[in-house]
Ligand SMILES: Nc1nc2c(ncn2[C@@H]2O[C@H](COP(=O)(O)OP(=O)(O)OP(=O)(O)O)[C@@H](O)[C@H]2O)c(=O)[nH]1
């Protein structure tokens with residue numbers, strides 16, 4: 001067996017190193033916390049030290065990996081089953097399982113939920129979404145994902161719970177019905193609505209708004225084939241109060257959602273609107289996105305009812321959902 005020792009600041013980083021150097025069949029043999037650096041035992045940095053090994057090529061067959069599975073504790077097996085059922089891509093699954101293996105060796109998880117909690121905490125990038133008193137939110141994303149409905153929910157919350165003034169701009173002029181849909185919400189909420197027919201008009205309208213919250217509805221596009229207009233990208237880049245939120249359905253396949261997100265300039269996306277939580281039984285897409293991207297979750301929608309079906313989960317709530325809690 002080829003055995004190596006890895007030292008990293010976090011379990012996640014150790015897992016990455018192990019997989020890079022030893023491959024996906026690596027087995028964790030020992031995990032402990034160590035202090036590195038410092039002077040005379042002071043000011044050291046807490047690190048994770050992991051000993052991992054891999055059988056030689058002649059032994060790397062299915063029997064060996066099955067034997068490895070049999071050696072797993074019941075707790076790890078249960079956690080692995082949960083991770084498998086999430087429906088994440090193979091790459092993410094392997095990394096999560098490796099992290100779970102390390103978390104288990106660290107020995108402070110007694111239940112499946114605790115072990116999963118350690119695993120997700122070590123692996124996911126959970127950033128808080130920064131709310132500002134005054135901001136323009138441009139909502140973009142694939143067709144039918146729930147952009148317009150979510151905008152209505154966001155407007156209602158801002159008006160009735162936060163006492164903010166709201167205005168709408170629709171940049172979705174491809175279909176008459178789309179403009180009418182937002183107009184109906186504007187009418188019910190009694191807030192102004194403006195229509196932009198091209199990027200220049202949109203930018204002009206955005207820069208002239210005085211409401212606390214300006215919500216911009218964009219046309220659903222097939223982002224697998226099209227890209228955001230360059231003028232709009234430049235405007236968002238230059239404006240301090242204008243933010244881009246990308247709406248993605250949690251019911252979409254994990255890899256499709258990630259691919260869709262990759263069509264937007266990464267540094268431009270300030271937050272994710274994750275829709276249709278009610279339409280999926282597994283949270284693989286949520287897990288995949290939080291694993292791969294350091295983009296805050298702005299809100300999650302949970303049904304068709306306006307304005308009720310929306311929530312603003314914090315880090316702990318996201319972790320609870322992923323470990324199977326509510
Ligand atoms: N189940 C469920 N349905 C939702 C949710 N959010 C929106 N919808 C429904 O999804 C459908 C499309 O919603 P829209 O808000 O029109 O979606 P859109 O992204 O604006 O669509 P386009 O403008 O055509 O790209 C509607 O029937 C909504 O009621 C949600 O969280 N759960």
Ligand SMILES: [Mg+2]
Nearest residue numbers: 147148172178
């Ligand atoms: Mg729409």
